[in-house]
Amino acid sequence: MTRYRWVAARKAEGFPTTAACKVTGVSRPAFYDWLQSETAGPTNPELAEAQLVAEIRRIHDEFDGTYGEPRMTPELRARGWVVNHKRVERLMREHGIVGVHKPAIVRTTIPATENRPVPDLVGRLFDP
16 A cells, blocks of 8 residues: 555544645645546556556457567567557567467487497498
């Protein structure tokens, strides 16, 4: 819980705002600015980011969840969005959108270290 939310909770309980602000160490004007921004609703940049996330989800679903950030950024640019790969990466990470990863290479045949080396029977003389 932030200090501003704590002051708002005390205000809702009937305590004076000035006393609650003094206890938490925030100024009254800063609290009322925060309260006004909380009740104002989403800003234009927040709405634009929500539209971008919706488009990322649409592309991700369109390509069966295979597109990650490296292919998502050029696809968004081809569809007219002006985006940076770091922004796309951040939004995909924050919203849990993940593409398909290449599987790790598994080494299944590992030579035993306790076996002695095979003797060189041909002497490695491959010259004609």
